[in-house]
Amino acid sequence: MDSRTFLICLIFIEISTCKIVLPMINDFVEHYNKTQIVLGFVCRKNDALELVKHFSKKLHQVKAVSVDTRELPYPIPPTYVTFVLDGQCSGAKHLLLRADAERLFATPFKWIVSYDYSYDVADLIENFTELNLLVDSDVTVAIMENRETFSLQKIYKRHVNGSMLVENIGNWTKRHGFVDNGYEKIIYKRRRDLKKTILNSCIVITNNDSLNHLTDKRDIHIDSIAKVNYVLVEHLSDTVNAVLNYSVRGTWGYKNNESKWSGMIGELTRNEADIGGTALFLTSDRIEIIDYIAMTTPTRSKFIFRQPKLSYVANVFTLPFDGLVWASTCALLLIMAMVLYVVVKWEWKKKKYVEIANESNDIEIPNSWVEVTFTTVAVLCQQGSSSIPFSIPGRITLIFLLVSLMFLYTSYSANIVALLQSSSNSIQTLQDILHSRLDVGVDNTVFNHFYFPNATEPVRRALYLQKVAPPGQKPKFYSIDEGIRRMREGLFAFHVETGPGYKFVSETFQEHEKCGLQEIQFLQVPDPWLAIQKNSSYKKMLKVGLRLLQEIGIQGREVGLIYTKKPQCLSRGSSFISVGLVDCYPAAVVLAGGLGAAVMVLLLEIYVNHRLKYYSRKWRRNKRIRQ
Structure with missing residues (x-):
């Protein structure tokens, strides 16, 4: 079956009117040009034959169901479904109530309800007052004005307790067919002006003083996500011309032992709030009970720490040269020591037969492999030699050894100085943090108190039990200023929302201290999204409104005013770092x-x-x- 299936459900009581009603319905449906299946609810068995005969000429499938059926069929897939009802049927009102209970008036379903000329719009509206025909509904009332003409109106409410509104979309005549009056076909565009309808919104505030600074950009590190989304939701209400009635909660909402949700999610699930005014994490257990409409706050909570000095994680005295250079250096020392030993041995052996005067008055290297070894080591450490060979070959050998080791020593010393000033990038994962010398702290927020103790993944669980809350110790939950202060001192990883965290980093760190900042994510969740009631009738217009705020730059501006980006390193290598005992x-x-x-x-x-x-x-x- 095509994904663009258009299903029509027809309900008739008087087949005598079919000659005028069925062509009207057929023309109205063909206006959408997507019909493939007809599912008809008929009041009498004789009506089914006329129904099938009329619609089977063009449509693929036709099925007739009694209007008194106990269960209303829910078409799968529900896309492009239209129910058509003769409003004069004795069971019509009961059927409408049953359809309302099963949410068959919500998008994407469509309805056509026909009446004869003995009814007017004002009287018919009373039949729909008890129904939840909200802004996403598509219910068309067709009233027969004479034997050849129908007037067509769409009816809806802006809120559950609101009054019924009527939209005149056109008429149908037997001669000209369906003629619309140029109305906007897209429902959310036609109804996005809510005319100051009051919508309930719930915001999450963890610090009561934040209620006094939701828009003045003061203390932006406190309840940052609430302040950003409060302004965005206010702009959103302007795009749909609604008035917001706020309630305040101290938590986003978590499931208790009775499987009931608290906080903002609790209000959304109980239909007490229409919009969640503070963005929250998108998790699998929440998707079933609320709808997410847009990612408004591109921020995440991560472990932030200064990369430890290289000497804290490695022996910097072995790093200047790679393995081949070290092997070549050792081979050079061994070869030169052997040559020097052979030359010294030859000198002392020659002395037995030839008298050689020591004109330089320097101490000669004794004929001993121990002395030759000490001389080689002294030259390697650039300490010189207290004794030298007295022959020309021996002195050439010693000079060559001094010069070659001088270049090696210069390269080695230069690398050591650079390495002692360098930071390490060896900590890249949570497992690296777990097995490192870094101490760990967590921002003292509601969601951190929930997610850290309830972590089940082995590494995250071990990180919490061993570093955050070791047995017999107080859990390491700190305020932002305390955590950033410890992070500045070094060897400390602080889990914090990046925006507020980097605000403190920018204000308290010196320029060279901003270099080498590393991030590792702990929470396995995407960026926070704004949420609304499940299957809310405002979903489409609110999603479009938020996308509009994003496209015209309002969202980016508000996020930029609250959230601080990661500081850039502008002075790497321009400061001197003292060498400590650990180095x-x-x-x-x-x-x-x-x-x-x-x-x-x-x-x-x-x-x-x-x-x-x-x-x-x-x-x-x-x-x-x-x-």
Whole structure:
């Protein structure tokens, strides 16, 4: 079946009028040019034959159902469905009430209700007063003026308790067919002027003082999302010419143990509010009970932290060179040490046969591999050498070793300085935060108190239990200013709404401190959306109104006035960062290891010396005894 199926449900009581009613209905339906199926509700069995005979000539399917049927069929799919009813049928009013209870007057259904010339519009409106024919309904009343003419009016209400309104759309004559008066075919365009109809809106305020600053842009970091959406909803009410009656709640709404919703969602589900005046997260359990109409606030809550210094997560003293350079350097040292040892050994061997004068008065390198090793290490650390070879080949070897290691040392030192000033980008996921040295805090808001304890995903659950609320400790929920202060001190990740969070960052951080800010999202939800009642009759016009606010720039302007974007890094590398003990930790470990090894060797030497003296005395004493 085509997705543009147009279904017609016809209900007749007097088949004698079919010769005029059926052509009128046929012309009116063909005006939409989408008919494929006819489902007729008839009062008598004899009417079904005439119904099928007339409409089966052009339409694909025809089906007749008794008007007294216990269950009204709900067409699937419901798109382009039209019900046609003879209003003079004795069961017509009861049928309309049943249809209203099953929401068959809401979009996308269409209705045509026909009456003969004994009725006028004012009298007929009373038959529809009890029905919820709201702004999205499409109900056409066709009144027979004579045997060849029908006048056509559409009726609706602007609100449930409002009065019935009439729109004259044209007439039908047997000679000219359907003739409209040029009315706007799109319903929401024709009815978007609500004429100051009062709509109820619920807003969420977590700080009572925010009620005094909803529009003056003061304390924009408090209830930011409420302030942005309050102004947008006010603009939205202007586009539809409605008046808003506000109620205030302290929470967006969550399901309690009795499966009842609290807060703003509770008002929407109980039909106490028409519009949710504060955007909220789009979650699977909420989609079933409310309708989301537009994303008004492009902001999210994330962990924000300063990227830790590279020395906090890695040994910067091994990073200047990659593995191949380190291997080449070690090979160079080994080769040069072996060459130097061979040259020194050759020098001392030559001295036995040739007397060589030391004209420089420098200390010669002793003929020992230990001395050669110490000389090589001293050159590597740019400490020079207290002794040098006295032969020309030996000095050439030592000069080559000094020059080559000088270039390596210069490159190494330059890289070390840069690395000590660098930050690390190793923390990219929630799991990285969980296993890092970062402390964690969360903004003290209603939704954070709900989503963090109820997290079920393993990493998020572990992050909450181990870092946010460790056993035996107070949960780490902080105010924004306290959390941003801790974040500035470093090694602290703060979960906060990005707009208010970056406002404090811009005001309190120095320029170089704004560099290296990192974001990681915790909540698995998209940007907040504005919501209304489920199946609200205002849904279409409100969606179009919000899209209009977005297209003409009002939404972007209001969001920009409240929400602060991530600060740009404009002074990277222009400031000096002091080197702390943590940065020098690997060097301190090497120093401590060397001192420990030296002390152990000293103790070993003392022990060995004492043992040697002991055995020497014992040997001499035994020798005297034997003598």
